[in-house]
Amino acid sequence: MDIILIAAVTQDGFIARHPHETIRWSKDLSLFKEQTTGWPVIMGSNTFNCINSELKDRKIIVMHREDNPQKILDNIDKEKCFIAGGGKTNMRFASYLTHLYITPHPNVFGSGVCLFSGTVKEMNLVFEAVIPVDKINGIFQFQYRVN
Secondary structure, three states: OEEEEEEEEOOOOEEEOOOOOOOOOOOOHHHHHHHHOOOOEEEEHHHHHHOOOOOOOOOEEEEOOOOOHHHHHHOOOOOEEEEOOOHHHHHHHHHHOOEEEEEEOOOOOOOOEEOOOOOOOOOOEEEEEEEEEEHHHOEEEEEEEEO
């Protein structure tokens, strides 16, 4: 199964200013919808609670501290799923990731929630594709395979 981390990030590697931020700065929400519709999306409870709209046509799996990532993945019967944050959830699934879909934005927060909150093993990534999000503002999604 493909396990894809999908995230909008700032130029300094943050996915939010704080754990309870409702994200309004991301410009890739329509691409997120297009890519995740029809697939399971795993996210932490803070991320789920910060979403201000329903994620239709996707199975949303909310990760809690006591949940085991391997057991969650074992219960998915699809050929791919998406990991959609936050930083702690991304970290807990890091060793299972097969792909990263990262959309850097022209923002610098200086502090906040990191893409991975905690230590993860080094990953060697192989570039697969670049998807335009907002060409005028230089926003593109970069897709990588974990080698």
